[in-house]
Amino acid sequence: MTVLAAQAIVLPFLGAVLGLLVGPRLTRVLAGGLRQDAETPVVAEGSEAHVSAEAEGEAAPPEAQAGPPGAVTGGARGALGPVLCAVLPTAAMTVLTAVIATVQWQSPATRAGVLTTIPTGTAPITVGLTVDGLAALLGLLVGCVALAVQVYSVAYMRDEPRYSSYAAFVSLFTSAMLLVVFARDLLLLYVGWEIMGVCSYFLIGHHWEDRANTRAAIKAFLVTRVGDAGFLLGIIVLGVGAGGFDIPTVLANAESLPHTTVVVAALLLLCGVAGKSAQFPLHTWLPDAMAGPTPISALIHAATMVAAGIYLVARLYPVFLAAPVSLAVLGVLAAISMVGAALAALAQDDLKRVLAYSTISQLAYMAAGLAVGAKTAAMFHLVTHGAFKALLFLSAGCVIHAVGSNLLAGMGGLRRAMPVTFVCMTIGYAALAGLPPFSGFFSKDAIVEGAQELAFNGAMDGAPDLPGWVAWSVYLAMLATIFLTAAYAMRAWLLTFFGTPAEGAHEAPALMRWPLVLLAVPAAFVGFCGLGADELRPHAGTAAMSLLFVAAGAAVTYLTWKDAPSSDPAARLRGLRPVFANAFYVDSLYDRVIVRPVLWLAGAVRGFDVKVVDGAVEGVVPATRRLGALARLPQGGNPQTYLTGVLAGAVFLVLAVVVFS
Numbered sequence: 001m002t003v004l005a006a007q008a009i010v011l012p013f014l015g016a017v018l019g020l021l022v023g024p025r026l027t028r029v030l031a032g033g034l035r036q037d038a039e040t041p042v043v044a045e046g047s048e049a050h051v052s053a054e055a056e057g058e059a060a061p062p063e064a065q066a067g068p069p070g071a072v073t074g075g076a077r078g079a080l081g082p083v084l085c086a087v088l089p090t091a092a093m094t095v096l097t098a099v100i101a102t103v104q105w106q107s108p109a110t111r112a113g114v115l116t117t118i119p120t121g122t123a124p125i126t127v128g129l130t131v132d133g134l135a136a137l138l139g140l141l142v143g144c145v146a147l148a149v150q151v152y153s154v155a156y157m158r159d160e161p162r163y164s165s166y167a168a169f170v171s172l173f174t175s176a177m178l179l180v181v182f183a184r185d186l187l188l189l190y191v192g193w194e195i196m197g198v199c200s201y202f203l204i205g206h207h208w209e210d211r212a213n214t215r216a217a218i219k220a221f222l223v224t225r226v227g228d229a230g231f232l233l234g235i236i237v238l239g240v241g242a243g244g245f246d247i248p249t250v251l252a253n254a255e256s257l258p259h260t261t262v263v264v265a266a267l268l269l270l271c272g273v274a275g276k277s278a279q280f281p282l283h284t285w286l287p288d289a290m291a292g293p294t295p296i297s298a299l300i301h302a303a304t305m306v307a308a309g310i311y312l313v314a315r316l317y318p319v320f321l322a323a324p325v326s327l328a329v330l331g332v333l334a335a336i337s338m339v340g341a342a343l344a345a346l347a348q349d350d351l352k353r354v355l356a357y358s359t360i361s362q363l364a365y366m367a368a369g370l371a372v373g374a375k376t377a378a379m380f381h382l383v384t385h386g387a388f389k390a391l392l393f394l395s396a397g398c399v400i401h402a403v404g405s406n407l408l409a410g411m412g413g414l415r416r417a418m419p420v421t422f423v424c425m426t427i428g429y430a431a432l433a434g435l436p437p438f439s440g441f442f443s444k445d446a447i448v449e450g451a452q453e454l455a456f457n458g459a460m461d462g463a464p465d466l467p468g469w470v471a472w473s474v475y476l477a478m479l480a481t482i483f484l485t486a487a488y489a490m491r492a493w494l495l496t497f498f499g500t501p502a503e504g505a506h507e508a509p510a511l512m513r514w515p516l517v518l519l520a521v522p523a524a525f526v527g528f529c530g531l532g533a534d535e536l537r538p539h540a541g542t543a544a545m546s547l548l549f550v551a552a553g554a555a556v557t558y559l560t561w562k563d564a565p566s567s568d569p570a571a572r573l574r575g576l577r578p579v580f581a582n583a584f585y586v587d588s589l590y591d592r593v594i595v596r597p598v599l600w601l602a603g604a605v606r607g608f609d610v611k612v613v614d615g616a617v618e619g620v621v622p623a624t625r626r627l628g629a630l631a632r633l634p635q636g637g638n639p640q641t642y643l644t645g646v647l648a649g650a651v652f653l654v655l656a657v658v659v660f661s
Contacts (some may be wrong), residue, residue, distance in 0.1 A: 186247060203296045294393060368447065
C-alpha cells in the first residue's frame, strides 16, 4: 500500500517536471501535425483564458484576441502538451488513490513503510509513508478533485499561452498535498506543506501582467509564511521533546511529554493551521487569492491547501487533546472565523469572493468540530465540503465564462441558458446550506450534535475539557452560521439564475460540464456513506433545529428579493453592508497597525543606511582625494625635478654626516 501511495505522489510530480521542461515544445511538435488552413483566434496574454464557444455554434467571446507572435495556442492544439504531461498522470494517480481507498475500506489497518532514517544527533528524521483510513479517504478526495480540475482546465485554459506551466504547477501542487496526506514524518510533511505554498504563489499570480494578481500572490505567500514560521517551531519543539519527528513516535509520547512542551508545541502548530486553512487572524489572503484562474480556486479551496491545516489537527489529535488550552484557542478562532466570514460572504459583489468567504466559514466549522471533540464528523465534513465546494467553484467558472464577469450584478436569469450548470450549482448550494438529502446536511448535523452535547452536558467520553463559555460560544456560532450560510447561498443562487436574463449567455463546453456532473454525484449523495457510523447519523432534534435555521435564513433572503427581483437583497443591510463587504476592515487594520509601521521602519533603516553608513564611507572620499593630491605633488613627471631632488638629498646626507660626525 505504501508503494502505491509513493507512486501516487510521484506520478503528478513527474508530470509537473515533464510539463515544465518539455510541455511547450511537446505542444508545438504535436500541433505541427494538426495545423489547419484557417487561423484560430487565441486569447491575449495576461487575461484569464475562456474557451471559445465556436464548437457550440456560437461566436467566440470578446476576450479572444490575437496572442503574441509564436504563441502555441488555438483550440485543442494548445492543450495537447498539458493533456499528456498533466491530465494523464493525474488520472493514473486518481486510480491509485481509488485502489488505496478500496483496499483500506475492505481491510482497515495502518500500513507503514520506511525508506530510510536520517540521523541528526538528536531527533532522527524518518523518510517514509503511512496509509490509514483517514489518509486513504483524503487521498481519494485530492485525486478526484485534482483530476476534475485538470480535465476542466483543458477547456477553460486551452487558449492560454502559459497553459503548460499552469498545468505543471497544478500537478506539483497535487503531489505536494498527497505528500502531506501520506507522510509518516513531520519534517517530510513540512516539505509538502511548503511546496504547496510556493505553488499557490505561482498559480494565484498566474496572470502576473496584472499588478493586482501579483500583489494577491505575494500577500498569500507572506501571510501563510507568518503562520508557517510558528508551525516549523512547533514541529521542532514537538520532535525534540518526543525524541523523533516520526508521527507514531510523537503520538505515542504525547501524554508523557511535559505539559508546557505539549502546550507550546500545540499552540505553535495552530499558527500554521490558521495560515493554511485561512482562519482568523490569518484569513485575509484567501479572498484575494481569487485573482488566480477559477479552476485554481476549486483546487486550493476544496481539497488541497486549505484542507491541510484541518487534516494536520486530525492527524496529531492526541497532541491537542493533551493540551486542552490549544483546543479552546482553536474553538474561539473557529467561532470568530465562521460567523465573521459568513457575514462577509453575505455582502460580496463578486461570486468567487462569496465562495471564498464561504470556504473560510466552512473550514471554521471543521475546526470547531475538532475543538469540541467531534473529530470523525469534522473529517466527514472535510470530505463533503471538498466535493460540493469544488462543484461550486467549477460551476462559477462556467457562469463567469458565460457572462464574462465575476460580478453578481452582471449575472441573472441563467437557469434556462445554462440548465446543466444550474442543476449542478443548485446541488452545490443545497449541500452548502445543509439541506437533506444532500451531503452537507449529514456532516454539519454531526458537528452541531457534538457541539450541543459538549455545551449542555460538558466533557464526556474522552471529549476535550473546554471551558463552558468556549463550548457555548462555538455552539451558538454554529447556529448563527447555519442561518447566515442559507442566507448568502440563497442570495447568490437567486442573483445568478433568476431575475433579468443576462445577454449572450450560453452553456459551457462539454469538457467543462462533465466534471460538474461527476462532482454533483458525491455532493448530492456521499452523505449517506456516513450512516454506518453512530456518530455520523442525524439526530432528530438537532436536525430539526438546523433545518429551522436554514429555512429562516433562506426565507429572509427570498422574501427580501421577491419584493424587488431586480435589486440585490444585500442592499437591505444599509450601513452594515460596507462593513461586511470589507470583512470588518481587518485588512485596513493590518495595514495601519502592521504594514505602514513596517514600511516606515524599513524607510528609516534605509535612510540610516544611505545617510549615515553610506555617508560615512562617502565622507572619507574627499579627504582621501586631498591627501592623494598632496602626495602627487612631487610626482610631476619631470626628470629634471627628480634629478634635482636626488642631488639635494645626496647633499643633505653628506652635510648630515659631516655635522654629526
